[in-house]
Amino acid sequence: MxxxxxxxxxxxxxxxxxxxxxxxxxxxxxxxxxxxxxxxxxxxxxxxxxxxxxxxxxxxxxxxxxxxxxxxxxxxxxxxxxxxxQFPEEIEERRKLLYPARRAANRAGDRVALTVDRLYVNGQRYVPGKALPQSNSRILVRDHTIDELRADTRRPTGTPT
Incomplete structure (x- = not known):
């Protein structure tokens, strides 16, 4: 690839x-x-x-x-x-978790770099679920791990969470 x-x-x-x-x-x-x-x-x-x-x-x-x-x-x-x-599927899944934070930082006028499966905002690495580092944006992006996303897609309908 x-x-x-x-x-x-x-x-x-x-x-x-x-x-x-x-x-x-x-x-x-x-x-x-x-x-x-x-x-x-x-x-x-x-x-x-x-x-x-x-x-x-x-x-x-x-x-x-x-x-x-x-x-x-x-x-x-x-x-x-x-x-x-083009990236392997597992890296694409991790990147998808970073896209909302990347959009928010871009809209706020921050310097943004998405490198493989890591997001950097104004030179600092962004960790999903935390506030954007030294950002003009005050948006907090909800944290989902890959395992949580997979569990959500495999859970039968009607099953309590």
Missing amino acids: RDNLIFVGIDETQEEDAEAVLKTFMQEQLKIEQDLVRVHRMGARRVNDQRPRPIIVKFGDFKECQHVRQAAFDQLKVEEYYVKE
């Missing part, structure tokens, strides 16, 4: 070649040309959903992947598109 990136927000058509669509996007929006090892849309087609499915791309090596990430950072100023790294 180290050499993979996920492109979000690129329009989808019924019978498309995802690789051709992505190469056009990279030329027009990112102003680069790159060799791609594998390109496809994620998940099954959604019947009544107007949002396009993300495109996942595998690059030949890590340097190419980083080059594209840097180009996306430099060139993409439109909020409808973004490029992100």
